[in-house]
Amino acid sequence: xxxxxxxxxxxxxxxxxxxxxxxxxxxxxxxxxxxxxxxxxxxxxxxxxxxxxxxxxxxxxxxxxxxxxxxxxxxxxxxxxxxxxxxxxxxxxxxxxxxxxxxxxxxxxxxxxxxxxxxxxxxxxxxxxxxxxxxxxxxxxxxxxxxxxxxxxxxxxxxxxxxxxxxxxxxxxxxxxxxxxxxxxxxxxxxxxxxxxxxxxxxxxxxxxxxxxxxxxxxxxxxxxxxxxxxxxxxxxxxxxxxxxxxxxxxxxxxx
Numbered sequence: 001x002x003x004x005x006x007x008x009x010x011x012x013x014x015x016x017x018x019x020x021x022x023x024x025x026x027x028x029x030x031x032x033x034x035x036x037x038x039x040x041x042x043x044x045x046x047x048x049x050x051x052x053x054x055x056x057x058x059x060x061x062x063x064x065x066x067x068x069x070x071x072x073x074x075x076x077x078x079x080x081x082x083x084x085x086x087x088x089x090x091x092x093x094x095x096x097x098x099x100x101x102x103x104x105x106x107x108x109x110x111x112x113x114x115x116x117x118x119x120x121x122x123x124x125x126x127x128x129x130x131x132x133x134x135x136x137x138x139x140x141x142x143x144x145x146x147x148x149x150x151x152x153x154x155x156x157x158x159x160x161x162x163x164x165x166x167x168x169x170x171x172x173x174x175x176x177x178x179x180x181x182x183x184x185x186x187x188x189x190x191x192x193x194x195x196x197x198x199x200x201x202x203x204x205x206x207x208x209x210x211x212x213x214x215x216x217x218x219x220x221x222x223x224x225x226x227x228x229x230x231x232x233x234x235x236x237x238x239x240x241x242x243x244x245x246x247x248x249x250x251x252x253x254x255x256x
Contacts, residue, residue: 041104047111049076094120109138
């Protein structure tokens with residue numbers, strides 16, 4: 001969203017595939033289908049990419065990926081080649097350009113922690129949702145982030161070696177107030193994954209030299225030859241746009 005300061009430059013060609021290389025775990029689709037039926041729905045994937053194709057695979061009528069970065073959109077288009085019902089548009093999270101009341105589901109994964117203030121995005125989500133539509137936010141809270149470092153939660157080691165990153169994460173992560181949480185398992189080719197800062201925007205807060213120190217620190221703590229399966233813990237927030245006692249629906253941003 002415009003006006004937010006981030007160490008990672010999402011527009012830079014040097015960050016090509018930083019997120020597109022991430023793979024959605026099959027268990028994510030199962031988790032979603034147990035709670036919402038995406039079949040024949042119009043879905044806006046804000047800050048979208050790898051999950052747009054998953055939503056389409058779950059039966060969505062159309063999934064519109066929205067991102068403010070032309071580079072991220074180019075990467076995302078490459079991941080959904082052959083899918084005719086997954087268009088991508090360049091737009092701001094607070095000004096998507098999508099029509100009012102045009103979406104059945106608005107989905108935002110790993111997005112809100114980049115915002116200095118979420119209400120403009122919430123207002124836009126409320127505007128583009130149809131009556132009865134669902135806003136689904138997936139992100140990490142401090143409770144998700146600050147688990148002890150271990151082979152299946154290497155992010156904890158980031159803060160052991162560089163404590164200043166912990167303050168940065170506390171500042172940008174939403175408070176829990178969680179409705180549901182799920183653990184997603186993701187295999188990594190570790191050193192290359194970390195060196196590329198793949199799917200980890202916080203690593204852009206480190207210089208290349210510091211990142212090299214972190215990689216060495218983590219590798220020294222992992223059992224030799226062991227296949228690494230990292231557990232990423234996420235929190236989900238769900239909100240539905242609906243009439244309350246026969247009155248018009250309330251804009252969530254106005255309730256902040």
